[in-house]
Amino acid sequence: MAICVGAPVGPVGCRPSSADPPRLVDTGLAAVGRGDHATARQVMRDLRAAGATDASLVVQAAILVAKGHPIPALDVLSQVASSAWLDPPRRLVAATACQQLGRHRDVESLLTPLVAANPDLVDAHRLLAVSFYDVGAVQEAVHHLRETARLAPDDPRPHRLLGLMHSDYELFAEAIPCYEESLRRNPHQPDREEILLELATCLIRQLRPADALDVLSTAAAGVRVDLARAECLLALGRRDEARRLVQSAVAAEPDNRAALVLEGSILLEDGDAEAAMIPLERAVAVDPHDYLATLSLARALAQLGREDEATATRARADEIRALRSTFAELHREAWERPHDSGVRLRLADTAARLGREDLETVWREAAAAVAPDAPASTNGTPARSQEAD
Amino acid sequence: MSATRPGDPPAAPSAAPSFLDRASQLGIDAVYHNGEEAGRCSILESLGGGVGWFDYDRDGWLDLVATGGGRFTAGPALRGEPTTLWRSVPGAEGPGRRFAGVAGVAGLDTLPLYTHGVAIGDFDNDGFPDLVVTGYGPAQLWHNLGDGGFAPVSDWPAAADPRWSSSAGWADLDGDGDLDLYLARYVDWSFEHDPFCGRSPEERDICPPREFEGLPDSIYRNEGDGTFVEVSREAGLRTDGKGLGVLLADVNLDGHVDIYVGNDTTDNFLYVNRGDGTFTEQGLAAGVALDDQGVPNGSMGIDLCDFNRDGRPDIWVANYERESFALYRNEGRGQFLHVSRRHGITALGGLFVGFGTACTDLDFDGRVDIVVANGHVIKFPDASPRRQLPLVLSFDGERFQRAAAAPGTFFAEPQEGRGLATGDYDRDGDIDLAISRLNEPVAVLENLMPRRGRPVVVELVGTRSNRDAIGTRVSLDAAGEPPLETQLTGGGSYLSHGHRVVHIGLPETDALPVGTSRPVRLVVRWPSGTVTTADVPTLSSPEDLPAALRLVEPAVDVPPPTPEPRS
Numbered sequence: 001m002a003i004c005v006g007a008p009v010g011p012v013g014c015r016p017s018s019a020d021p022p023r024l025v026d027t028g029l030a031a032v033g034r035g036d037h038a039t040a041r042q043v044m045r046d047l048r049a050a051g052a053t054d055a056s057l058v059v060q061a062a063i064l065v066a067k068g069h070p071i072p073a074l075d076v077l078s079q080v081a082s083s084a085w086l087d088p089p090r091r092l093v094a095a096t097a098c099q100q101l102g103r104h105r106d107v108e109s110l111l112t113p114l115v116a117a118n119p120d121l122v123d124a125h126r127l128l129a130v131s132f133y134d135v136g137a138v139q140e141a142v143h144h145l146r147e148t149a150r151l152a153p154d155d156p157r158p159h160r161l162l163g164l165m166h167s168d169y170e171l172f173a174e175a176i177p178c179y180e181e182s183l184r185r186n187p188h189q190p191d192r193e194e195i196l197l198e199l200a201t202c203l204i205r206q207l208r209p210a211d212a213l214d215v216l217s218t219a220a221a222g223v224r225v226d227l228a229r230a231e232c233l234l235a236l237g238r239r240d241e242a243r244r245l246v247q248s249a250v251a252a253e254p255d256n257r258a259a260l261v262l263e264g265s266i267l268l269e270d271g272d273a274e275a276a277m278i279p280l281e282r283a284v285a286v287d288p289h290d291y292l293a294t295l296s297l298a299r300a301l302a303q304l305g306r307e308d309e310a311t312a313t314r315a316r317a318d319e320i321r322a323l324r325s326t327f328a329e330l331h332r333e334a335w336e337r338p339h340d341s342g343v344r345l346r347l348a349d350t351a352a353r354l355g356r357e358d359l360e361t362v363w364r365e366a367a368a369a370v371a372p373d374a375p376a377s378t379n380g381t382p383a384r385s386q387e388a389d
Numbered sequence: 390m391s392a393t394r395p396g397d398p399p400a401a402p403s404a405a406p407s408f409l410d411r412a413s414q415l416g417i418d419a420v421y422h423n424g425e426e427a428g429r430c431s432i433l434e435s436l437g438g439g440v441g442w443f444d445y446d447r448d449g450w451l452d453l454v455a456t457g458g459g460r461f462t463a464g465p466a467l468r469g470e471p472t473t474l475w476r477s478v479p480g481a482e483g484p485g486r487r488f489a490g491v492a493g494v495a496g497l498d499t500l501p502l503y504t505h506g507v508a509i510g511d512f513d514n515d516g517f518p519d520l521v522v523t524g525y526g527p528a529q530l531w532h533n534l535g536d537g538g539f540a541p542v543s544d545w546p547a548a549a550d551p552r553w554s555s556s557a558g559w560a561d562l563d564g565d566g567d568l569d570l571y572l573a574r575y576v577d578w579s580f581e582h583d584p585f586c587g588r589s590p591e592e593r594d595i596c597p598p599r600e601f602e603g604l605p606d607s608i609y610r611n612e613g614d615g616t617f618v619e620v621s622r623e624a625g626l627r628t629d630g631k632g633l634g635v636l637l638a639d640v641n642l643d644g645h646v647d648i649y650v651g652n653d654t655t656d657n658f659l660y661v662n663r664g665d666g667t668f669t670e671q672g673l674a675a676g677v678a679l680d681d682q683g684v685p686n687g688s689m690g691i692d693l694c695d696f697n698r699d700g701r702p703d704i705w706v707a708n709y710e711r712e713s714f715a716l717y718r719n720e721g722r723g724q725f726l727h728v729s730r731r732h733g734i735t736a737l738g739g740l741f742v743g744f745g746t747a748c749t750d751l752d753f754d755g756r757v758d759i760v761v762a763n764g765h766v767i768k769f770p771d772a773s774p775r776r777q778l779p780l781v782l783s784f785d786g787e788r789f790q791r792a793a794a795a796p797g798t799f800f801a802e803p804q805e806g807r808g809l810a811t812g813d814y815d816r817d818g819d820i821d822l823a824i825s826r827l828n829e830p831v832a833v834l835e836n837l838m839p840r841r842g843r844p845v846v847v848e849l850v851g852t853r854s855n856r857d858a859i860g861t862r863v864s865l866d867a868a869g870e871p872p873l874e875t876q877l878t879g880g881g882s883y884l885s886h887g888h889r890v891v892h893i894g895l896p897e898t899d900a901l902p903v904g905t906s907r908p909v910r911l912v913v914r915w916p917s918g919t920v921t922t923a924d925v926p927t928l929s930s931p932e933d934l935p936a937a938l939r940l941v942e943p944a945v946d947v948p949p950p951t952p953e954p955r956s
Binding site: 236314 | 673674676679681682683711712713720722724726728730731733735736737738739740771772788
């Protein structure tokens with residue numbers, strides 16, 4: 001789920017030129033953020049030469065985190081003695097390591113006091129937002145995303161994540177301005193195509209097909225864009241154009257579930273249930289957990305008078321629908337109870353029954369991250385025993 | 390970006406719907422009060438009121454009933470505003486008509502209730518239509534005494550049931566020749582269960598229905614002796630709906646009246662009649678419970694029409710914003726398909742909140758038009774305004790197109806519309822409307838649309854069937870065209886009651902040439918199973934007002950009646 005995890009960034013620097021440890025730490029962390037590890041290592045050496053060993057360890061830990069070694073990073077940080085000026089960067093690096101380990105409670109306990117003391121610490125807000133989002137604590141995530149957006153007015157990522165979160169909860173009206181703001185902030189961002197598609201999808205769900213079509217007109221061609229465009233055209237009554245797009249999508253990707261369902265629904269609307277059976281059966285074969293495909297297949301079967309098959313297929317659609325409903329309800333519970341690992345485990349179980357292994361993994365990780373047997377540290381750095389998790 | 394907003398004119402207008410609000414000219418001054426001035430923002434305020442056209446005194450002219458709603462008082466408590474009854478009487482000058490408020494004379498203002506809807510039906514088959522009024526508290530049944538007065542029926546089961554009711558509809562559900570009642574109920578709001586909703590204390594708003602549990606609907610079986618028995622459980626009703634709209638009609642054409650219920654955010658129900666007044670709920674199986682994405686909608690107003698003239702009745706549902714209004718095409722075999730996208734409904738956008746509605750031929754071109762009264766339910770909507778334009782959608786044989794309203798007419802102004810009822814109050818042959826609005830006078834809309842054909846108006850009188858002939862199917866066979874099927878339904882629209890006559894438009898191409906006798910035949914299938922036919926008479930001159938046919942169901946072994954023009 002995390003889409004905007006970023007190493008903390010600071011002022012842009014190159015070769016360190018100051019022996020002032022706080023500035024050197026900033027410079028070193030900024031270098032890590034840019035992937036310039038050589039500079040960061042030089043900063044480490046400069047800090048050690050200046051006698052700031054603890055500060056050097058913080059930069060070293062940041063390098064380890066950036067390289068995907070969070071446990072050694074936490075080991076390094078556990079050697080750092082407490083000091084007021086070094087506390088913010090130490091907590092940020094530790095929290096980033098904990099985030100990589102999926103230890104949300106540690107991230108929260110490390111950074112919450114930090115942002116209380118330094119409300120403008122954008123990297124802390126960003127990390128908290130992602131961590132809260134990853135465990136389904138939406139209200140908290142939204143708060144920190146809004147703070148991030150405020151403090152980083154050119155950063156398109158917070159609004160994109162806000163848009164995604166609202167979409168996840170089918171709050172499409174709320175998602176739309178978030179995506180629009182994200183696009184406004186940096187129209188050349190690498191995720192632009194994805195955002196355009198996400199925005200168009202929200203507009204379609206809001207029954208604003210003409211607006212969605214406008215958005216898609218600036219997107220690069222592709223099957224997913226074509227299918228979204230076809231949905232718009234259907235809603236606007238331009239059925240022939242829509243039909244052509246869907247047919248070419250199915251030709252390009254014969255197992256594209258969305259394309260198959262759309263083709264089937266067009267045929268059903270045209271009164272050709274017999275023909276609709278072909279794409280709908282294929283769609284259900286591709287994804288037996290797809291609600292709309294299954295429901296549409298049941299409709300086609302019923303129209304063909306194949307009552308027993310229709311009844312069985314409808315029962316399967318009902319089953320999927322009930323699971324989806326449970327999933328949505330559990331999402332709301334997770335939203336309201338950010339530290340409840342039980343509800344997250346139930347989400348994982350439900351995701352598994354819906355055939356969504358990807359979401360199952362996400363929620364199992366979220367459950368572990370907020371589990372009460374993974375107590376948060378109180379001194380600012382997770383205990384060594386936790387690091388071995 | 391552009392959107393089809395409820396305040397915007399349509400991009401591609403079709404024929405202009407010209408309706409003028411004549412309420413004040415006619416002397417009608419009925420206002421529905423929802424009590425919002427108390428600032429409670431309760432869901433109770435969102436439903437609004439209904440209207441009903443009926444000839445309660447049988448003088449041949451339509452009268453109007455309108456619910457008055459209510460207000461909040463200290464306690465807290467509710468105080469009902471009186472239901473008003475408007476009798477059509479001769480104008481002071483000339484041949485015109487006006488309306489006189491007669492609720493007091495009729496006795497309708499004697500029982501206080503925070504009211505919503507009306508349902509009209511002649512439950513004792515005496516020829517004088519009786520009245521049910523719904524609301525927050527026991528629903529009221531008013532017996533029409535035939536002398537201009539109504540008497541409350543105090544010993545019917547609903548009188549002891551305080552649960553909140555919304556729409557209701559009459560039909561003979563058990564085939565015994567008298568009308569039974571379906572009463573929809575909404576949710577379990579109360580002063581004790583009145584949660585806070587809204588963005589902030591300063592912006593308290595109406596709670597959505599998901600904050601509440603639904604209340605079970607009821608069927609009251611008419612025992613034929615002036616009494617009723619609640620048979621909801623025996624009839625097989627579900628208990629998990631949040632009912633707002635009710636339609637009673639024979640949707641599968643098996644000769645028995647079925648029930649369709651529009652629920653707010655939960656699945657709509659289709660109760661298929663087993664033939665004995667018990668039902669099987671088939672909404673999901675029939676394809677009318679959900680939208681085309683498999684999602685339940687916030688359904689309000691409902692109507693029935695054969696929009697594609699395939700002889701099978703289709704179902705029309707007005708829904709909440711961000712949902713398409715639903716057109717369920719009857720595919721036969723008891724199956725329906727959501728075809729809003731196929732026929733241009735989704736092109737309207739999703740910003741309307743639709744309530745009262747009717748699916749009928751407003752300009753007699755032989756094709757269905759749909760009219761919808763819209764208005765938001767919450768105080769601080771994000772996407773669309775509280776006041777919304779009412780809609781007229783015209784079918785061109787392929788797609789429904791939104792018609793542009795003539796400037797200065799009712800449909801050109803945003804409203805907070807709720808109940809809507811059809812009826813030809815001025816007896817000029819076309820379909821006029823009444824629309825209940827929140828905290829504003831009821832609009833009485835004269836239809837001034839240019840006629841593109843000739844109206845055929847048929848009044849049906851049951852004898853072996855219920856006297857109101859609810860459930861009767863009428864097929865108009867104009868040579869060379871597919872038969873046009875219509876049906877006298879119970880319930881329909883939202884909280885409201887349209888006059889129960891059959892209105893069919895014969896387009897110019899089909900209209901009878903003056904002085905000729907080209908055959909246009911009506912086939913009437915009465916609920917009793919009797920089938921009769923009648924020929925539509927020719928016109929003697931182009932200026933002729935259409936004669937309303939009054940068809941009386943024959944008794945057993947009596948030949949079909951000759952159509953007789955209504956005086």
